[in-house]
Amino acid sequence: MPINKTEVDRRLILFKATLKESGSKLTHQRLEIFRAIASSLEHPDAEAIFRTVQRRLPTVSLDTVYRTLWKLRDLGSIATLGPRHESVRFDANLEHHHHFVCVRCGLARDFMSAQLSALRVPAAVRRLGSAVAVRADVYGVCDRCARREAAGQKRKQFPSYKRRKTSQEKRI
Amino acid sequence: MPINKTEVDRRLILFKATLKESGSKLTHQRLEIFRAIASSLEHPDAEAIFRTVQRRLPTVSLDTVYRTLWKLRDLGSIATLGPRHESVRFDANLEHHHHFVCVRCGLARDFMSAQLSALRVPAAVRRLGSAVAVRADVYGVCDRCARREAAGQKRKQFPSYKRRKTSQEKRI
DNA sequence: CTGACTGCAAACCCTTTGCAGACCG
DNA sequence: CGGTCTGCAAAGGGTTTGCAGTCAG
Numbered sequence: 001m002p003i004n005k006t007e008v009d010r011r012l013i014l015f016k017a018t019l020k021e022s023g024s025k026l027t028h029q030r031l032e033i034f035r036a037i038a039s040s041l042e043h044p045d046a047e048a049i050f051r052t053v054q055r056r057l058p059t060v061s062l063d064t065v066y067r068t069l070w071k072l073r074d075l076g077s078i079a080t081l082g083p084r085h086e087s088v089r090f091d092a093n094l095e096h097h098h099h100f101v102c103v104r105c106g107l108a109r110d111f112m113s114a115q116l117s118a119l120r121v122p123a124a125v126r127r128l129g130s131a132v133a134v135r136a137d138v139y140g141v142c143d144r145c146a147r148r149e150a151a152g153q154k155r156k157q158f159p160s161y162k163r164r165k166t167s168q169e170k171r172i
Numbered sequence: 173m174p175i176n177k178t179e180v181d182r183r184l185i186l187f188k189a190t191l192k193e194s195g196s197k198l199t200h201q202r203l204e205i206f207r208a209i210a211s212s213l214e215h216p217d218a219e220a221i222f223r224t225v226q227r228r229l230p231t232v233s234l235d236t237v238y239r240t241l242w243k244l245r246d247l248g249s250i251a252t253l254g255p256r257h258e259s260v261r262f263d264a265n266l267e268h269h270h271h272f273v274c275v276r277c278g279l280a281r282d283f284m285s286a287q288l289s290a291l292r293v294p295a296a297v298r299r300l301g302s303a304v305a306v307r308a309d310v311y312g313v314c315d316r317c318a319r320r321e322a323a324g325q326k327r328k329q330f331p332s333y334k335r336r337k338t339s340q341e342k343r344i
Numbered sequence: 345c346t347g348a349c350t351g352c353a354a355a356c357c358c359t360t361t362g363c364a365g366a367c368c369g
Numbered sequence: 370c371g372g373t374c375t376g377c378a379a380a381g382g383g384t385t386t387g388c389a390g391t392c393a394g
Contacts, residue, residue, distance in 0.1 A: 011264055025368050025373060034264070043261040043271075043280045046359080061376045066359065068374095069262055081261040081271065081280060087383060089215040089253040090241055092183055092206070099215075099253065100300040108215045108253060113294040121310055122285040128272040131312035138293055140303035197348060197393050218384080233351045238384060240349095259358060 003041055011038040015077050022075055032056050033068045034077065043081050102142035104149075109142075175213055183210040187249050194247055204228050205240045206249065215253050274314035276321075281314075 015034050019026050036052040037044065044052070050065045072078045086106060096117055097110045113136075121131040141149075187206050191198050208224040209216065216224070222237045244250045258278060268289055269282045285308075293303040313321075 027368070027374065029375075037262050038264040040264075041281065043263045045259040045261050047259065049262065059376075062358095063360075063377085064375055073262075076266075077264070079263045079266060081263055087217040087219065089217050090209050090221065090245075091215045091251045091253055092210040092212075092249070094248075094251060098294075100297050100303070102301060103304065109213065109300050111294070111296045111300065113296055115294055116291070116306075116308075119288070119291075119308065121312075122270075122283070122287055124283045124285055125272050125310050125312070128281050128283065129274060129312045129314035130318060131272070131310045132275065133311050134288075134308055135311060136288075136291065136306055136308040138297050138303045139305050139307060140293075140297070140301045142301035146302060195348095199349065199393070201350075231351075234383095235352085235385075236350055 003039060008035070008039045015072075018075050018077050024071070024075070028057055029053070029060055029064050030068050030072075032060075033065055034072060037072075037078055099137045100142075101137055101139050102145055103139050104141055104145035107142050107144070111138075175211060180207070180211045187244075190247050190249050196243070196247070200229055201225070201232055201236050202240050202244075204232075205237055206244060209244075209250055271309045272314075273309055273311050274317055275311050276313055276317035279314050279316070283310075 012031075012035065015038070016026060016031075019030065024030075032053045033049060036049045040052075046062065046065050046069060049069070050060065050062050053060050053065065069078070073080055089108060093110055098113055098116050099108045100111055101108045116136040119134040119136060121134055125131045184203075184207065187210070188198060188203075191202065196202075204225045205221060208221045212224075218234065218237050218241060221241070222232065222234050225232050225237065241250070245252055261280060265282055270285055270288050271280045272283055273280045288308040291306040291308060293306055297303045
């Protein structure tokens with residue numbers, strides 16, 4: 001199941017460097033949480049990571065896993081798949097089309113593209129399962145959000161991952 | 173905001189036919205909920221649809237909206253964008269890659285594809301905003317799920333939208 | 345009429361947060 | 370040691386469900 005051990009080690013070293021560089025502390029929990037993700041071929045969710053880490057650190061709590069995951073994401077050590085905590089959206093346009101999704105506000109608009117519609121399933125996928133379809137969407141910043149930003153207004157962004165206040169901030 | 177009225181009417185007629193065909197009842201709520209989605213250019217979430225419908229049917233409840241939405245989806249009258257109620261997944265592979273996602277169990281595996289990596293942002297997108305990236309993923313059925321299904325075993329599928337029991341089923 | 349549909353309220357799941365104590369550097 | 374991190378427990382947001390009454394066909 002786990003990928004090549006050398007690769008995991010490489011990622012771990014990089015991760016430790018990143019942590020130190022950012023002035024964050026290297027705790028057992030963080031190490032194990034990162035190891036759990038780095039050594040998995042699937043893309044685990046918080047719950048799965050939690051269960052894996054629990055085997056080595058029986059006292060970790062699920063919320064530490066969550067906090068750590070967002071921190072690692074902020075540090076650029078891991079990435080997230082799919083939208084986080086977004087509610088489902090519905091679409092009555094049943095014709096083949098693509099979406100332009102705003103990374104700031106989550107707005108999704110339709111567009112057509114012959115190029116994207118013509119995509120064929122790559123051969124590399126064959127050994128993973130029987131492919132049904134390729135979905136291609138474009139991500140970017142919609143005009144409205146771009147205008148807001150140009151106006152210098154700070155608005156809450158779409159994946160507004162709240163950071164825990166530091167004691168410095170609390171004191172204010 | 174709303175799209176072309178003729179198009180909305182066309183969709184409404186089709187919708188009514190689908191409802192009748194499936195033996196489902198055509199209620200005010202269903203009609204208004206469908207209209208709300210069909211006449212929106214954006215892809216609203218349940219909350220937004222609820223607010224829209226409320227203007228015409230002040231007594232609708234949010235849960236009716238949800239139940240109706242999943243029913244319409246089951247009937248094929250509308251589609252959902254993105255995964256529904258799935259928890260976020262994490263990925264320590266920071267190199268450019270694509271995902272094969274199993275539509276049954278949600279499993280996501282990495283693969284590389286020069287073709288998909290080479291995608292350019294279509295010109296049609298320009299008027300929607302400033303595009304940043306194209307994401308292309310492949311959807312299908314993974315080997316494990318295919319084997320299960322071949323073995324004839326019924327398993328809970330990934331988007332296992334629970335259906336409300338009919339009184340027939342309840343009686344059992 | 346009768347079973348499918350609705351509204352209500354309470355439950356549920358995943359995720360977040362305030363707090364006080366633990367621990368890294 | 371000081372401030373960051375953690376565990377706990379309780380809150381939060383989005384979605385689901387059991388129930389009893391309502392309504393479409």
